[in-house]
Amino acid sequence: MLKISLETSPKRRMSDAEENPLEETEEYGEIEMEEGEEEEEEKYPNDEELENMQQELKEDNTLAWRGSQEEGEAEGEEAEGKEEGEEFGKEEAAGAQEETTVKPQEITKSMISLERLTPTDSQSVLSGTLPKTYSGRESKHSLQSELLETLELPRSMASQLEFLDLDLTTSAEQQLSSSEKQPLGELAEGTDQRPQDELGQERRHLEPERGDLEPEKREGRKEKRVLYVNEKKEKEFQPKASIPKVSLVSTATEDILFQKDDGANVYPLAMTWSFGWNSSLPVYYIQDENQRVLLYASAHTAVIYDVFKNNQHHLQGHLNVISCLCISENRRWVATADKGPDCLIIIWDCFTGIPVHTIFDSCPEGDGIRAIAITRDAKYLATISDAEIQKLCIWRWTLAVETPACTLNLPKEYGFQSYLTFNPTNNKELVSNSKTQAIYYMWYEEGDILVHSAPLLTEKTFNKLVGKFSQSVFHLNLTQILSATMEGKLVVWDVYRPLLSASTSLGFPHITPCKLVHLQKEGITVLTTVDSYIVTGDIRGNIKFYDHTLSIVNWYSHFKLSSIRSLSFSKTPATPLTENTNYPPDCTLKGDRFIVRNFIIGTSDASVYHLTADETKLEKLFVEPKDAICAISCHPYQPLIAIGSFCGVIKVWDYEQKKYLFSRIFEKGLGVQSLTYNPEGALLGAGFTEGTVYILDAMSLESEIPEPFKYSRTSVTHITFSHDSRYMATADVSFTVAVYVVRVKNGRRVWEYLARLRSHRKSIRSVLFGVHLDSNEPRLLSLGRDRLLIEYNLLKSYKDHLEVLDIQRTDQSSYPTCMVWYPPLTKELFLLICNSGYKVKLFNSTTKMCRKTLLGPVYGSPIEQIQILPVKTPLELQKRYMVFINRDKVGLQILPVDGNPHKTSALICHPSGVAGMDVSYDGRYAFTAGGQDRSVVQWEINLSALEAAVSLGGEDLTPFYGLVSGGREGKFYRELEDYFYYSQLRSQGIDTMETRKVSEHICLSELPFVMRAIGFYPSEEKIEDMFNEIRFSEYVDTGKLIDKINLPDFFKVYLNHRPPFGNTMSGIQRSFDILGFTNSNGKKAIRREDFLKLLQTKGEHMTEEEMSDCFATLFGLNPEGWKSEPTASSVKGSEICFEEELPDEITAEIFTTQILGLTISQDSGQDPTVSEVERSA
Known part of the structure; x- marks a missing residue:
């Protein structure tokens, strides 16, 4: 009898479910194969031959990962593995074994079926992840945990890399020590070689084709894995061809990424394009020759961009903005790290876009990772944390471990280390530097010992000004380290490496400053090496090449670039010198041809260039905004989007073709704060940071007015047009609403200033035009954080006078965040207003009466902006949707809003904050602007996926x-x-x-x-x-x-x-902070007399009788309660003595626990909540 255990470990179960996405993941315990096995042998006369073929194939493929074991390995394990292989041959001949290779279209099913499984620790990954969407009412913690669960899911497939096929692994094989496993890191250095030692070879075995499985037979997959008793089914599931099944990572080539089909979008929102990039991080050259592929970071996403095909592949998985990234020598393995809570380190396969390993909790005591480096052979990874006390960690990531091999805490005196790199010729040596100090590290792998040397360098060392360090590298051939400074100098360090056995007597490895070389006048921002050259980039945009003696060989200074931020050379060697090549001469006396690889240049103004060394040809690949992006607007009937940046640039893109069309650069000091197309799409209104308002032609960005309007001294945050384009309204930071109107003069339409009014006491959240139902005249409303909804009378307004028609307060405690017209799903016309209490309120557009209060999307922060999705056909008028953003997420909501948590879905779009949002004219795309992360993301909307989530959530209550x-x-x-x-x-x-x-x-x-x-x-x-x-x-x-x-x-x-999070102590404490004083204990308190006076004079006033009856009930003097029963009356309310019952000073804790009789419950990581406890009379 053979027992196949299905509950060996969480990692094992996840791998099984990944192979069988439709199989029930709750199936645990053991499946026994008993007497049925003998009967099965009789039914298959050719089983023996089939067994032999499978056994030979399996043994051949198993050799790849058994190569590291000693020759004298115990024969018992081999016999046991052989026996299991024979049993596997029988089982597989019956068509019971499922595929181990997960096809791209099956990943989603696997993820859905695995959401209930326990996450595992950091492991290697074989399949890619898609952005996890969050459905329903969830806290910020639940959002992050679900996204982490998405990342953990493909990690579980590390078992397919290390143990080939878990279903066939014997117990002896599962007990292999980590030293016996082949490391994942022994990667081939050649560009066309695959790291077989790292990834292993999966067993290639015979199995039935999935296409032959009929739907009704898939439902019984659990039984089919063991045996089949039906002869017809046995023949039907008989293997037809010996097609080997291997992992996508192990078989991938460098050109497969943009060829593979990711399948249909199964998420309500999916990233399709990212505009902009983080120019403070490097851009890497991945592929050259027939393809020109780059890698760069944009917010929390790493982007692989094919220049020739104009296509992007997004590496999504980080919760926070990516803070650093690095790439292996062969341009296949990429490591990205972020900075923030729950920081991650993810290693990606660039050939497939699959995350092969994820490291969680890499910096639990800090805020994330500041610097990262990978060895030339990609076996090891090094990181420096972003904490106050920085920590250097070295990771054996190819072994799928969750802890670093060694760590080293760096003293604060060393300065903030911001750059790190390995020695390309010795992966046990590293160097890092801050602005003031360079550190050399030597790692002794045998004992996981990490020693370092950090000699202090001052101006007295060389009697010259050294300058601040920028980057450091190991010298090409010599035992030296070079550190570049912002004074154009190089510090040369000699490296002393005694043997480990002699380290006690001769000292540990260390570096000493050797000399200071003044290379150039300009500050050096980039220092790297390629082939036989030492390369520098400086603040003036110059790129210079030096030989090993630091003699200059050649330079590029005529391109007039801005400060160089990164240089990345092609992995393809330079084309040899022939008659057809046209390399420039170098600047040596010999005048030899300067032969160097092609390379990518990243500059501080967010520009990326490609330089072809042959013929010295510089191509501008793309130029993105270098400052914050807060303004975006979609054209009302064309696939165009206008993007405005604080650097004074407005760019217009065709978002369907992903093509840049035209732009305009405004004078220095003008930062674009707001943009809006008018309803006809002919004009583009632009508000600027210093208060200027432009009206531009939408197709040329030329000014439509002789001079811009300058009626505000502060940033113009909102700009909008009326439905007939007769009026334009703006709002600025100084709480002022301004209105502009079109006049006809000499047969021409001329825009004129009408009036402005400081109508609010706090920031204006929305400015909205509407239509009077009886006259079709425009109506204008504004909503402020002061909780006031104000409507203006445009017809009675005149020059320098803006008439106010109506003022209404929208809420008591929460402040409004945004406002939009509710679509006509009912006979009434409503205004939809969201507030800081996660509520969505519907106000009658005429009476301003609050007609409905509903629970809105709860995703860690209140909604900040909403837009109703446009409809494509009249049939869709009764089925409407809403797009919203909050602090860092974008989401969808099905209308009508009714509080159903399954009607909404959201995902993280900009971890550092969303600055703006808009939707395309046809409702297919949503766009979000990231503000300080300098990016705009295009999201494809899939309403069917959202509707499916609602149907799965149930009906009625x-x-x-x-x-x-x-x-x-x-x-x-x-x-x-x-x-x-x-x-x-x-x-x-x-x-x-x-x-x-x-x-x-x-x-x-x-x-x-x-x-x-x-x-x-x-x-x-x-x-x-x-x-x-x-x-x-x-x-x-x-x-x-x-x-x-x-x-x-x-x-x-x-x-x-009700409040979505209950009654929280922070809310009560906030009231005491405002109303109270600081007592002798340093706490905010309210005196008893002031407390009683506030209850009778502020907010909803209480009479003295009401207050007395309430306190009598709270103190147990009137158990029946004040007027709680029709026949009951207060017997003690008028006799209560407040001096005896209330303390002299009342703090938030006393008010909550002693007066109200509530208990404070502490939940880890969340705001303390208060709840009722039983009171005794």
């Missing part, structure tokens, strides 16, 4: 039960039912002897009492909003007011109105 503790059968919901029906008893009289009337409803007057009984304490204004929401819910359709509510509707009203 099913999606809402998950929003309360315990769900439908939990204690909370049971208590809610009890309170609901007890409320019916109260309304009929507690002591009545009449027959009770059973009903499914309660009257509206009981709603506040039930709300407070279950722990939600709404203000009187919020109660009035609830009453209006219920009363007028059917008024438009029936003309009747509603005066009662049933339990399901009450449950929804409760979920939509």
Whole structure:
């Protein structure tokens, strides 16, 4: 009897599920093969021959990873493996074995089927990941954990690299020590060689083709893995051809990345293009010759860009902005690291775009990674953290370990180390530098010992000014290190390397300053080596080549580039000198031809160039904004997007063709803050950081007005046009709304300034034009953080006078964040306003009455901007969608909003903050601007995927039960039912002897009492909003007011109105910080007299009687409660002595625990919440 264990480890289970994405992942325990095996042998007369073929093939492929084992390995393990191979041949002949190679289109299914599995530790990866979308109401912590789970998922396939095929691995093979496993890092140095020692060879075996599997037979896959008793099925699943199945990584070539089909988009939002790049990081030259492929970072994504095909592949997986990246010598393995909470280090295969290894918690005590380097053979990785006390770590990443091989804490006196590199000829040596000090490291791998030398260098060392260090490299041939400075000099360090055995007597390896070479006048920003040259790039854009004696060989200074940030040379050697080549002469006395590889230049102004050494041809590949991007706008009927930057540039792109069209550079000091096309698409309004407003021609960016408008002294944050393009309104940082109007003069349309008004006390969040339903005239509204919604009377406004028509307050506590017209899904016209309390409110456009309050998307921060997705056909008018952004995410919401958490989905788009958002005219794409990360991302919208998530979430109240503790059968919901029906008893009289009337409803007057009984304490204004929401819910359709509510509707009203995170201590403490004083203990407190006065004079005023009755109930003097029962009355309220019951000074903790009787619960990583506890009378 052979037992196949399916629960060996989490890594094992994930690998199995990756092979069988449709198989139930809850299947654990053991599957036994007993007597059926003998019967199976009789049914297959050719099994023996098939076994032999499979066994030979398996043994041949197993040799690749067994090569590191000693020749005298125990024969018991070999026999056991052979026996298992024979059993495998029988099982596979029955067509039971599944494929081990995961096809791209199967990755998504694997991910879905594995979401319930326990994540594993840092491991190697064989399959790529797609951006994880977050559906439903989740906290920031849950968002990050789900994205980490997405990264962990393909890591689990490391077992396919190390153990070939887990289903066939014997117990002895699973117990191989790490020293017996072949390391992943022994990579081939040639560009066309694959690291077989690293990745291993998977067993190539016979198996049935998936195309022959019928749907009904796939459902029974669990049984088919063991044996098949049906003769017809046995023949049907018989292997047809011996097609070897191997991993995509092990068989990939360098040109496969842009050829493979990633399949249909199964996510609501998928990145399709990234505009802009992080010019503070290097750009790498991956491929030359027939393809010109680059690698660079854009926000939290690494981009592989094919210049000739104008195509991008995005390496997505980081939660934070990428802080550093490096690439191996053969341009295949890329390591990226980020800086921030939950930082990651990810190693990617550039040939396939697959993350092969992820390191989690690489810097738990710091904020991420500052510098990273990889050895020439790609076996080892080194990182320097971004913490106050920096740490150098060396990782054996090819062994799939989760801890570094060795670490070294760097003293603060060394300065902040920002650059790191390995010795290309010795992967046990490294050098790093800060602005003031260089450090040399020697790693003794045998004992994992890391020693370092950091001699202090001052001006007295050479009696000359040295300057600040920029970068350091190892000398080409000599035992020296070179450090470049911003004074144009090179510090030459001699490296002393005693043998390890002699280190005690002769000292440890160290460096000493040898000499200071003044190479040039300009500060050196880049220092690197290629072939036999030492190469520098400086702040003036010059690129110079030196030989090993530091004698200059050649330079490029006539290109007039800005400061050089990176130089990356092609991995392809330079073309040999022939009659057809045209290399320039060098500057030596011999005048030999200067032969060097082609290379990529990255400059500080975010420009990337390619230099062809033959003929000295410089090509500009792309130029991106070098400053923050906050303004984007999509054309109303063409696939155009305008992008504005703080550097004063407006660029227009065709986002379907991914083609740059035209641009305009404004004078220095003008930074573009806001952009908007008018409804006809003929004009582009632009607001600038110093208050100037331009009206431009949309197709040429030429000014449509003789002089720009300069009526503001602060940045213009909003700009919008009326539906007929007669009016244009702007808002600025100084809380002012300005209006411009079109006049007809001499037969020409001329834009003129009308009026401006400082109508708000705090920042303006939205400026919105609308249409009067009766006259088709434009109407203008503004919304401020001061909670005021203001409508202006444009018809009665005149020169220098902007008439205000109406002012309404939108909220009591939370402040509004954005506003948009709600689509006509009902007979009423609403304004949709989002606030900082994660709520979405609908206001009647005429009366400004709050008609509905709903729970909005909850993704770590409130919504900051929303747009309604345009419809393509009239049939889509009743099915509308909303795109939104918050602090760092972009998401989709299905309308109408009803609080269903499954109707929304979001993902991280700009970790450092989203500055703006817009949608294409056809609703196919959304665009987000990243502000300081200098990027704009284009997202493809897939509404079918969002609808699928909603259908999976359930109907009616099913999606809402998950929003309360315990769900439908939990204690909370049971208590809610009890309170609901007890409320019916109260309304009929507690002591009545009449027959009770059973009903499914309660009257509206009981709603506040039930709300407070279950722990939600709404203000009187919020109660009035609830009453209006219920009363007028059917008024438009029936003309009747509603005066009662049933339990399901009450449950929804409760979920939509309550605070999404409960009552938090931070909210209570914030009130005391504003109202209180600092007492002798350093805490914010309120004096007893002031506390009682505030309750009677501020906010919703309490009368003295109401206040006394409330305190009597809180202190247990009136158990019945103030007016809680119709027949009850306060017996102690008027007699309460506040001096005895209340302390002299009241802090937030005293108010919460002693007065209100609530308990403070501490959740790790979250804001403390307060909840009710049982009080004793």
